Amino acid sequence: MTDNQLSEALLIRYRVWGMDCAMDAAQIERAAQTAGIAPNAVKVSAATHIMTLNVPEGRLPEIEKAVAVTGYGFDRIEGDDDARPGAAHQDPAYRRALWIVVLPNVGYGVIEMVGGFLAE
Template sequence: MTKTDTAGAVRYRVTGMDCSACAAKIEATARLVAGVRDAKVSIASQEMTLRTENGTAPLPEVERSIMGLGYRLARIDADEDDGKVPDLSHVSPAYKRALWIVVVLNAGYGVIEIVGGFLAGSQSVKADALDFIGDGVISFLGLIAVGWGLAARAKAALLQGIFLGILGVGVLVATAYRVVVQHEPEAQLMGILALVGLVVNVMAALVLLPHRHGDANVRAVWLFSRNDAIGNVAVVIAALLVAWTQTPWPDLVVAVVIAALFLQSSFAIIRDARNDLSKAPSANPQQSKA
């Protein structure tokens, strides 16, 4: 039986999100469906909670709309809150293997780009590396925690969000220091790292492509890749401007913008994780006994 309450709340597990922008897109799409009063998506627990006016009447349309964006949905049964094994039929072995490849590509190149950022003396390359690491971490969390309870997933996400937030603050602090020092980065190495990052994003999209069905889903895969590639293109442009102007300012400006966007996602993870913890049965003894 679907997890509902008297207010008409229905919960779904969402597969395919990699950033807070994905969560916002899903929420906006669900709220456009007639009969949906509210929709809340947690990037931390990879869940969506819908509140409807007419019971389950609008759910099929909500499901079609969101799956049309390229995400996968599975309703969460009430049994999951009782500690039983959740239904994981929506996550096939082949899809899990593809996600592992994406995790390795994103996190692995993120580490490489961090090292390259120090070698090139480029703050924007370091900031772009955070985007790769962030995508890898969120995908990894969604992959290993898919069978965990809400409280466990929320705690893991909270730790991940704090860690990623510390990394983002570190980039901003280093960028502020570089403003004082005014050290010009190595433009050629900046451009090379950003172009390789672009290739990695395309490879990740190609790995997931066989697991998206229908034209709308195929477009969604490329939209995800396009959004991640914006940071790479920005670094390439910054590298060209650094070489042209012979100043570090383009690199510093791009670094601040990328790091700020990354911190926004990190804060969203922490916020959602805290909300999920407050709703988890283990965090609410009275709810657990109900």
């Protein structure tokens, strides 16, 4: 690896698996920082499950090793591939759970409306 490859910072993104909240994202950011990168060189979004690094390519193995210790899975996003395979809204179990929540609430709302009209 050349000195030029070690010194040129690149914008590199990873999809992170198993993360549930901002606390998990902060844990991953801290783990990446233990590899010796600046705090502003790593950003993990709990909403999109994407870790963005602004580091030289030569530092990636060291950062990947540090982040792997957290137990979260991650894989590099090549190019503009932001589509997450298996996104929650595409998962049949998620859709089923959503309907289980929505239908009883709609039913309860209808009962409340009818009761409100009858009470007047």
